[in-house]
Amino acid sequence: MKPTGRTFIVSGGSAGLGLATVETLLDSDAHVAIFDLRPPQKPLVHQFRTKFWEVDITNAEVVAKAVAGAAAWAAETGAPLGGVVNCAGVGTAAKVLGSDGEPHSLDLWKFALDVNLTGTFNLTRLACKYLQFVPADGPDGERGVIIMVASSAAFEGQPGQTAYAASKGALVSMTLPMSRDLARHGIRVMTIAPGAFASAMTDKMTEKTRASLHRELIFPKRMGTAAEFAQTVKWIVECPYVNGETIRLSGASRLPGKM
Template sequence: MKIEGRTFVVSGGASGLGQACVEDICRYGGNVAVLDLNEEHGIAVVQGVPQPGTAKFFVCDVLDTGSITAAVNGTLEWIQQTGKPLGGVIPAAGVGNPATILDRDGNAFDLDSFDFVININLRGTIDLVRQCLVHLAKTEPVGDDNERGVVVMVASCAAFDGQKGQVAYAASKGAVAAMTLPMTRDLARYGIRCLTIAPGVFESRMTAMMSKKVMSSLQSVMEFPRRAGKPQEFAQLVRQAIENPMLNGTVLRLDGGLRMPSKI
């Protein structure tokens, strides 16, 4: 799938890994519908893309099906204006919200907090993907493989070695990883690929909130390079996921060999 001349939907596109994907896709000739709750940041991202006019912001709350529907419909209207058909979706919106299942006093964590993480990271992902797929499956297939597009989901290394306090986060990201292959098999008949990237520690709003002590401890258990990944490095792999037709049905760890310890 060529990025040039296609439109991609990116949730969580106003910051971090999502923003890096927006900028990279626009740099390589694609259009991007930037979905996010933060209107101020979203507009700033749209105004700052390498090619003016290649990104458009849509307010979207992935907890709200109706909000997603409105953003997808807005994207379709924009596509009619630009003539650049839908090429894929990258659901990058996500939250952490750490909590141990029992606190120091032996009290169970709040189920509302668990639901919040699951609903954004998992339900929000599948809701956006399913709504985009309805339209992606109706696009004209292109190339020798008759491909229609690609879904690039975002998991985490926590899906495989979640730390203390990451029950909700690991559950949500593990589910995203687990549904990659069945989704791939569901979509094969339509010429749509599906894969997931599981990043390790990357520069983002989440890591920006970490203390220097915590970040230093994380770096001490990294293999190489011993640093947080750069958002542009994540976006680079997303670009490969879009462009390389043999990347399908798999979860790609992007973590420099990091394996998370039980706790820091």
């Protein structure tokens, strides 16, 4: 599918990997509906092809209204929906038993799953309600693509990542059955599992933690960049034969058992 002239919903699109995705899609002449708690803090070059919705991804009613609004905007602009990129997510850290002997907070567990897992599934299912009616495009009759964002933690979570790894691992497990569910509608489903990526979170790491992580990097011997993530999103959108898979974006690195 060519992103040109299509509308993509990007959750978590105001910063980090989501913002880089928004910019790359805009550079490809797409329209982008940004769902986030706050608007982007930097001006976008092609801002006339963007529209922002203030969305708490855990609020089902707000998400439903935003998706309906994005679908209506797509109809107004004549740029039909092309898919969803689920970048909204949170990182949580807590051991099953803390140093004080107290068990993992159930509220923190629910929060991780509500944002990373349920938020992704809910936005996807609601968007598909509209994607199924988009005119089929190209020789394959494609209507759209869903992209979910997991993590290397889905495969080798570190201590303190039980809730986070569970939420991201569930996305990996959902990818194939969801792609099989949506195949008859011409909608593809893919998941990206980034490894160590430069972010606001890694900027706050201590030098000791940063050095420990750097030792585990293979090649390139650096963290991934948001632009490389966005480049992967663009490739998925444009390559119709990638479907039902999880792509590890890790530079051959694996998370160590502990930092």
